[in-house]
Amino acid sequence: MKKTNLAFAFATGVMIMACSDKKQTNDAQTTNLKETVQAEYPEIPREEILEDDTLATKVYEELKLRYKNQLIELHKAVTANGAQLIITFLSPEVGESLTKSNRLGKELVEGYAKELQVPFYDLTQKLANQDPKVVTQLPKDGHWSKEGAKIIAEELTPIIKQYAAVKSTKTFAEKPETFGDLFPSNDEILDGGKGLPYRVKTNAQGLRMDTDVSSTKTKQRILFLGDSEMYFPFLDNKNIGTNLLQTAFPDKEMLNAANWGYSIDDYVSLYKEKAQFAEPDVVILSVNGNDILDMYFSHRNRFARNKQPQNPSETEKSFYQKHYQK
Amino acid sequence: MPFNSIHFIYFFGVICPIYWLFRTYYKIQNFILLGGSLYFYAQVDLKLCLLWAFISLGTWLLGNAMETYRQRKAILTLGLLLIFSQLFIAKYYNWLLGDFSGALSIYKLASTIGLSYYTLAASSYLIDIYRKKLSPVANPITLGAYLSFFPQLLSGPIPIAYKDLPQYSLSRSISLTTIEESGQRIVWGIFKKVIVSGLLAKPVDYIFYNHSDLGVIYLWLAIILYSFQVYMDFSGYSDMAWGIAKLLGIKINSNFNSPFISRTIDEFWRRWHLSLSAWLKEYIYLPLGGRGSSKWQYMVNIFIVFFMSGVWHGANANYILWGSFNGLLFVMAILIDWTREKNDIQYGVKGFFSMLLVFLSIAFTRVFFRSPDFVTALTYYQEMFKTSDFSMPDIGVVELGLSILIVLIEWLQRKELHPADISKWSLPVRLGIYASVIGVIYWMWPTQNPTEYIYFKF
Numbered sequence: 001m002k003k004t005n006l007a008f009a010f011a012t013g014v015m016i017m018a019c020s021d022k023k024q025t026n027d028a029q030t031t032n033l034k035e036t037v038q039a040e041y042p043e044i045p046r047e048e049i050l051e052d053d054t055l056a057t058k059v060y061e062e063l064k065l066r067y068k069n070q071l072i073e074l075h076k077a078v079t080a081n082g083a084q085l086i087i088t089f090l091s092p093e094v095g096e097s098l099t100k101s102n103r104l105g106k107e108l109v110e111g112y113a114k115e116l117q118v119p120f121y122d123l124t125q126k127l128a129n130q131d132p133k134v135v136t137q138l139p140k141d142g143h144w145s146k147e148g149a150k151i152i153a154e155e156l157t158p159i160i161k162q163y164a165a166v167k168s169t170k171t172f173a174e175k176p177e178t179f180g181d182l183f184p185s186n187d188e189i190l191d192g193g194k195g196l197p198y199r200v201k202t203n204a205q206g207l208r209m210d211t212d213v214s215s216t217k218t219k220q221r222i223l224f225l226g227d228s229e230m231y232f233p234f235l236d237n238k239n240i241g242t243n244l245l246q247t248a249f250p251d252k253e254m255l256n257a258a259n260w261g262y263s264i265d266d267y268v269s270l271y272k273e274k275a276q277f278a279e280p281d282v283v284i285l286s287v288n289g290n291d292i293l294d295m296y297f298s299h300r301n302r303f304a305r306n307k308q309p310q311n312p313s314e315t316e317k318s319f320y321q322k323h324y325q326k
Numbered sequence: 327m328p329f330n331s332i333h334f335i336y337f338f339g340v341i342c343p344i345y346w347l348f349r350t351y352y353k354i355q356n357f358i359l360l361g362g363s364l365y366f367y368a369q370v371d372l373k374l375c376l377l378w379a380f381i382s383l384g385t386w387l388l389g390n391a392m393e394t395y396r397q398r399k400a401i402l403t404l405g406l407l408l409i410f411s412q413l414f415i416a417k418y419y420n421w422l423l424g425d426f427s428g429a430l431s432i433y434k435l436a437s438t439i440g441l442s443y444y445t446l447a448a449s450s451y452l453i454d455i456y457r458k459k460l461s462p463v464a465n466p467i468t469l470g471a472y473l474s475f476f477p478q479l480l481s482g483p484i485p486i487a488y489k490d491l492p493q494y495s496l497s498r499s500i501s502l503t504t505i506e507e508s509g510q511r512i513v514w515g516i517f518k519k520v521i522v523s524g525l526l527a528k529p530v531d532y533i534f535y536n537h538s539d540l541g542v543i544y545l546w547l548a549i550i551l552y553s554f555q556v557y558m559d560f561s562g563y564s565d566m567a568w569g570i571a572k573l574l575g576i577k578i579n580s581n582f583n584s585p586f587i588s589r590t591i592d593e594f595w596r597r598w599h600l601s602l603s604a605w606l607k608e609y610i611y612l613p614l615g616g617r618g619s620s621k622w623q624y625m626v627n628i629f630i631v632f633f634m635s636g637v638w639h640g641a642n643a644n645y646i647l648w649g650s651f652n653g654l655l656f657v658m659a660i661l662i663d664w665t666r667e668k669n670d671i672q673y674g675v676k677g678f679f680s681m682l683l684v685f686l687s688i689a690f691t692r693v694f695f696r697s698p699d700f701v702t703a704l705t706y707y708q709e710m711f712k713t714s715d716f717s718m719p720d721i722g723v724v725e726l727g728l729s730i731l732i733v734l735i736e737w738l739q740r741k742e743l744h745p746a747d748i749s750k751w752s753l754p755v756r757l758g759i760y761a762s763v764i765g766v767i768y769w770m771w772p773t774q775n776p777t778e779y780i781y782f783k784f
Contacts, residue, residue: 189528189721197532199721236536 034301037309041298043324049293050100059319063295068112070264074285075116077271082169084282086159087113087120090152090229091288092142095128098289105289123155138234141194146239149232153244156284160222160249167220168281178206179213179278180257181270181305196234205278208256209246210237213278223255223275225267226286230258255280261303263294269306327369328779329566330520337366338570345574352497356471359574363474370480371436377412378444378474384408385448386469389455389462398456405452413445418641439782440480442638444473446605451487453609459488468494475578477571481563481781483579483601486608490578498575506756507749511569513763514746519562519779521770522728526555529722534696537706541715545706551722552696553689554729557585559780560599565746579604584736584745589673589680590666591659594688602638606631625660629653639695644703648694655687673737 049060078085087109093102106122113120127136127148136148144152178184182202191197203212208231213221224230224242232240242256257275259266267285275283293299297312298320304310312320327334341362348354368375388405392398417438451469454460463469472494478485485491533540533548564581571578579601588594595603614627629650636649659665693710697703739745748756 187720189532191531195531195535197528197535199532236539239539 034307034309037311038298038301041301041312041320041324043320044299044302045296045319045323046290046293047099047101048323049296049319050104055315055319055322058315059296060292062313062315063292064108066295067108067264067292070268071109071112072116074264074268074271075118077268077276078283080170081276081279082167083280084163084166085118086163086282086284087118088156088159088284088286089120089122089124089288090226090286091124091290092137092144092229094124101293102289105292107289108292109287109289119159121155121159123152126151126155138196140196141192141234143228143233144235144241146235149235149239149241150244152241153248156241156245157248159284160245160252160282163282164220166281168279170276171217171279172277175277176274178204179255179274180206180208181259181274182206182208190233192233194234198234199236201237206274208232208237208240208242208258209254210243213253213255217279220252220282221255221278221280222252222282222284223278223280224258224284224286225262225271225275226258226284227262227288227291228258228260229288230256230286231260232258233260258286259305262305263291263300263303265295265300266303266305327366329563329570330516333369337362342573346500349499350497352495353465353467355498355575356465356467356494359471359476360467360474363471363476363479366476367440367474367479370439373435374437374440377416377435377441381409381412381445381448382470382473383466385451385473386463386466389452389469390464392452392455393462402452402456406449409445409449409452413441416441437782443482443484444479446484446602446638447473447487450485450605450609451491454486454488460491463491463495475571475576477567477574477576478578481560481567481779483564483567483581484605485579485601486604493576500573500575503749504572504575507747508569508572509760510746510748511565511572511744513760513767515562515565515567515569517562517763517767518558518565518732520772521767522725522732523555523558523562524772525725525728525770526551526558526722529725530555530696532721534706537709541717541719542710542712543716544719545710547719547722547726549689549692549696549710550686551725551729552692553685554726556692556695556780557582558729558732563779563781565744580744584733584740586685586733587673587681587737587740588684589677590664591656591684591687592665594684595656602635606635610634621660625657628656628660632656643700644694644697647700647703648691651691651694652688655691 049056049063075085089106089109091098091102091106093099098106110120130136130151134147135145136151137143138145180202182200184202184206185204186200186202188200189197190200200208201210203209205213207213222245230241232242237243240256242254246252246254255275255278257270262270264287271283294303297310297316300306300310327337341358345355345358345362348358364375364378367378385405385408388401388408392401395401416435451460451473455462469491472485472487472491475485530548530552533544534552537545537548561582568578568580581599581601583597583600585594585597588597611627611631614630615623616627617624618627630653632649632653633646634649635652636646639645639649693706694703697706736745739747742748742750748759751759
């Protein structure tokens with residue numbers, strides 16, 4: 001009987017170990033700190049920030065300023081390397097269907113671009129004018145379909161041609177191992193939990209592209225920074241906009257460093273820490289109007305690449321308490 | 327509450343010791359089983375428990391009524407109507423009622439999981455009493471424990487009343503040998519379900535979703551991988567169910583007997599989803615006349631059984647087509663005399679090619695089973711025969727290799743009662759194998775524990 005109990009206890013122990021949903025990992029303490037802040041502030045406000053009241057206005061002003069400062073920093077870093085920064089507006093809400101936050105955000109970013117003398121292009125015009133029968137977005141999710149990605153690539157084509165002569169001036173003798181944040185040399189089937197399986201291939205430098213960036217630069221390099229709109233989830237590599245452009249421009253290298261949930265502060269840190277070492281000549285930054293709201297601390301803590309937690313400012317804290325901690 | 331969830335481990339960890347505390351009182355054990363099973367089932371939807379209670383109580387009353395009153399046939403008809411009307415309304419609710427669903431909103435269930443299985447068990451109970459193969463049970467708790475038995479409640483194996491119910495009126499025992507035997511099945515089941523089926527799901531989902539973009543060989547690979555996935559998923563679940571039931575001293579039917587080593591279509595169906603096949607044979611095929619006096623009657627009866635199997639799988643033309651397609655395959659095999667006797671255990675080179683042909687034929691029908699609708703299935707079939715794009719797949723190769731390895735193990739173990747049965751081997755070897763398999767499971771355990779089972783939806 002003793003043996004029986006022992007065997008039973010062992011089997012139960014093994015099954016409990018095996019069935020636990022997550023394995024123990026030795027993540028850095030910073031991740032725990034970030035998780036603590038996230039747990040304390042789980043909600044992410046959106047339209048509430050655009051409400052017509054003094055506190056909300058104050059929060060939005062703070063977010064605008066934060067966004068603008070980051071954009072200035074990115075612009076400085078890109079121009080310091082002799083490269084050209086281009087801003088493109090890309091949003092699944094097109095034409096008349098722009099939400100308030102997207103419309104306001106678009107006007108602001110366009111204004112900042114003008115101030116900084118950075119070219120600004122709206123890529124949504126052609127999408128808005130499409131025959132409604134053409135499905136440009138995945139009905140289940142809202143991200144770009146194959147057709148949508150094709151139109152985006154077509155919209156980007158004349159822009160890329162326009163800057164064909166641009167060459168960056170800075171070269172780097174020492175480079176990091178990767179230029180992007182994706183797991184390098186990966187070939188994986190993902191479905192984002194939505195039943196839309198797609199295949200993500202990354203190159204050795206952690207970029208969403210099929211080929212590695214050559215060690216010696218012989219072609220013009222175009223770097224794409226953006227969030228999921230430029231990452232093209234739910235599409236295989238061969239169907240994403242940047243790969244279509246790569247096929248159209250064999251004399252250039254299209255470097256896709258976009259990633260889910262990223263915003264302007266991520267682009268700045270990603271560019272400085274990794275992407276600039278790929279020596280891109282043109283940096284195409286994909287923005288949408290919601291990027292301003294994305295600067296809210298609880299959104300950043302959920303999605304930012306920075307492992308350090310972002311604590312709320314006094315205004316953000318008051319706003320959060322007013323809406324979620326009544 | 328799937329078996330491979332932490333919630334189930336806690337549940338079983340509480341139920342099992344309490345259950346064995348009363349080892350000499352099987353009636354109390356039945357009570358514990360009933361209570362535990364209803365708690366287990368209520369985790370899915372409390373309304374499902376109420377429906378279960380309604381059907382079970384009706385079954386018990388009508389079973390006893392058949393013993394008391396002379397109108398046995400009328401009572402049986404009433405009972406079957408009661409059982410199958412509930413199944414039909416609940417399972418085919420949206421399809422059947424559409425805009426008028428408000429009138430019967432009580433049947434709007436979050437899931438109909440388990441319903442198709444215990445209704446077959448309940449109907450088997452009534453039919454067996456009618457056929458005088460079984461006496462009705464006097465105690466409703468006994469019948470309740472049998473109909474709700476949690477290891478087989480959600481996805482079978484479907485019991486046959488006159489064979490399986492009597493053990494609920496007997497005292498049960500457990501030994502070290504039983505525990506080891508149960509452990510073998512549970513571990514093997516976890517390996518097939520969580521590891522192999524989980525791995526297979528990704529390339530299968532990907533190819534079926536993106537089929538229009540992929541080459542011919544990808545599409546053929548997907549039907550092969552999907553056949554393996556269904557098998558690993560369902561047989562993994564069934565093995566776990568068998569092991570868990572055995573740990574409670576109840577022997578439930580095996581659902582599979584290494585089906586992919588079959589050399590003919592009829593042999594395949596003698597090895598695949600055995601409990602459903604047994605139910606269909608006992609209550610549809612044999613009453614229809616079985617093999618009958620002519621080949622034609624045999625073929626017609628076989629086709630009806632497969633058609634009914636398709637209907638049982640769901641209110642969807644694809645399942646009916648899948649069942650019919652398999653029925654046709656079987657009929658064709660009868661026509662050309664491509665059948666095999668049960669006790670023929672010869673495997674040669676010819677046997678290997680026969681196995682391959684059977685596997686591919688069955689896999690081919692799976693497109694209907696996997697596709698969301700008829701048009702998608704038809705498009706998929708068309709694309710499987712397109713004459714361009716023969717690019718070699720660069721996904722699913724490891725998964726294919728692993729699946730073939732399991733079939734190979736099953737072939738090597740074909741003379742044992744079950745592929746996981748290694749009781750003939752010495753203790754140190756067995757311990758080494760257990761440690762290795764558990765180690766592999768732990769090492770390969772996916773970050774997201776796959777708790778969805780393909781056969782839960784039926």
